[in-house]
Amino acid sequence: MARGVASTSSSASSSSCSSMRTTTGGRSNTRSIASRRWNEKERQSFVDRRRNNAATSLAAIAEPGTEGYVENETEITFPFVKIVDQEELKLCLIMNVIDPAIGGVLIMGDRGTAKSVAVRSLIQLLPEIDVVKGDVFNSSPTDPQLMGPDVREKFQKGEALETAKMRVPMVEVPLGTTEDRICGTIDIEKALSEGRKAYDPGLLAKANRGLLYIDEVNLLDDSLVDVVLDSAAGGWNTVEREGISLSHPAKFIMIGSGNPEEGELRPQLLDRFGMKVSVATVYDVDKRTDLVMNKIKFDEDPKAYQAECADETEALRARIQKARDILPSVTISRDIQLKISSVCALVDVDGLRGDIVVTRAAKAYVAYEGRNEVTQDDVEKVIGPCLSHRLRKNVTDTMDGGFKVKLGFNKIFKGDAMDFTQDSKIMAEIIEEGVKEPEPEKKEEPEEPKEKPKPKAGAWDPSKMFGRGR
Structure with a gap:
């Protein structure tokens, strides 16, 4: 099935594109979403998936006793405070939580150096924010620059906005994702059931006011990189497709990780990351042992191990929140x-x-x-x-x-x-x-020839036989 392409830009003058061209055997094949015929089985499968996704999105801000509430909605991740060594990496991640305007972190290093583990465990330290309940853009109830189109319209009319608390979201971009999934696309369910066109938000909408994590960022397709860069630069995502033009805020902290052996990043992408950290393998035997034992203990009982670290994690979270409060007064x-x-x-x-x-x-x-x-x-x-x-x-x-x-x-x-x-x-x-002059090499003196041992008295010496006559 061909997918439509979203035109993403920081300004409202983004170029529009009605469909995506897929090349097969050297021939360009263009097909619009509207022209795709769905049978009943395909349609019902798509509707079920959309309902499951909607329930998951609602669970992020649902409260106990309400529809979509999930008691254990947060994935259990390895405790951030138990990551051994990698102090520079942890500091850079914390700095970006304190001030998201820094612009994110790029983490490059060897395989198995806790790059992804550190990023995913950062969710434990993220503060809570106020959002408009049920809004897919994580809209702020007070700042129009952080509101989705529907919420902004209600805000301008003076209507009351129901609010809820949620932790700062972290959205991960899969390596095999598509442009539609990142930018958003047409809501086929409403198009089929209600006969009207509607926008289906993508990952950029869900990452608004949060973190966008791209693992193996150096392997991401260039076209997808351009889409993410445009939104990161301007803080807005503009989609023009199938007669729909919509702009929504997309302000997020971009975090990327990768292995330099698998390829370098383009300079344009490098410059968009606020900070870069090079992570190396830990060779200290004591630190390696501590890390291995921590990981084994976590795998045996994740909940119990996370509970052991709860006090340290809470202390670090409180320190970060205090820093966010102090930041405006720093000179x-x-x-x-x-x-x-x-x-x-x-x-x-x-x-x-x-x-x-x-x-x-x-x-x-x-x-x-x-x-x-x-x-x-x-x-x-x-x-x-x-x-x-x-x-x-x-x-x-x-x-x-x-x-x-x-x-x-x-x-x-x-x-x-x-x-x-x-x-x-x-x-x-x-x-x-490195700058010290090398010491001159000492010439080895030739060894003195060793004296031949004298033959014992009465022993026959064949050398004395030469030159003698018979």
């Missing part, structure tokens, strides 16, 4: 802002997005620490993940991006590119070892 001096821009210019960061992200991340880190003023040390803590993936690529330059950012920070903030703090003592030792 940064103009001198530090000038130095941040100087670092970005020195290391050849394209555009201004890097300057903005570093400033926002530094403020979020200060709020997480419970303070109100950004210092030089706070900038040093976050500047690497914010800029390392934004540098211009040079095939002849073998220096790591994070190390180059570190040198630029030291040059601007400390006056000496080689001035490393105690936190970077290991890096300083590596540099000293």
Whole structure:
């Protein structure tokens, strides 16, 4: 069955597209949704699936005793607080929960390094938000910029909006998804049963005011990447299809993960992520053992293990909520802002997005620490993940991006590119070892020939026989 294509853009002037072209054997075959004939079995199967999906969506905001309420609606995930090592990864994820405007996190690393586990366990720390009950766009009851079209119309008319509490949603984009599933499409059920066209929201609508997670982001089709990027940039998704034109808010934190061995990301996609973290395999024997034992214990009884970590998880959630409350009052001096821009210019960061992200991340880190003023040390803590993936690529330059950012920070903030703090003592030792002149090799003196052992008295010596006559 051919699917329609949604035209997604940050502005209302998006180009429209009525159907999707599928190529088979070198020939283009275009077919509209309206022209597809369904038999009764197919139609009933589709209606049942739509009802199940609707019940699942309702369960996200349903309350006890109401239709669609599910007691254990949240998937049991590995506790975030029990992820061993990977401190930079956990910090970047927390910073984005504190300030979603940072722009998300890209996590690249080896197989089996808890990339997906860390992202999925982040749902335990997400705060609750107020939404309009029963609205598929997770509309805010007070902010028109975060309202779906139907709720905004009611809000403008002054009608009362029934509200409910829900945890910030996390929506995962499957690797084999389609453009229709991401953007939304025509609601076939209403088209068949009521004879009218209606919009069926996609993943971008469900991710509004939440997180959009793309696992194996480097393997996602380029056309789908463009759709997600357009919505992430403007915060709106515009769909024009089959005589329907609809725009809805799509403000979300984009989180991606992948293995660099399977392919690199396009520079356009790299720049859209606020922060990038490179995750390596843990080789410390004690840490590896702790991680393995934690995982085995979780697999044996997930609910009991999560209950053991409930106090730690609740303490971290409360700390994040406190940081979100402090964030608006955090200040940064103009001198530090000038130095941040100087670092970005020195290391050849394209555009201004890097300057903005570093400033926002530094403020979020200060709020997480419970303070109100950004210092030089706070900038040093976050500047690497914010800029390392934004540098211009040079095939002849073998220096790591994070190390180059570190040198630029030291040059601007400390006056000496080689001035490393105690936190970077290991890096300083590596540099000293690399620039040290090699010691001259000592020439080995030739060994003196060993004296032949003298024959014992009375022994026959054949060498004395040469030159003698008979």
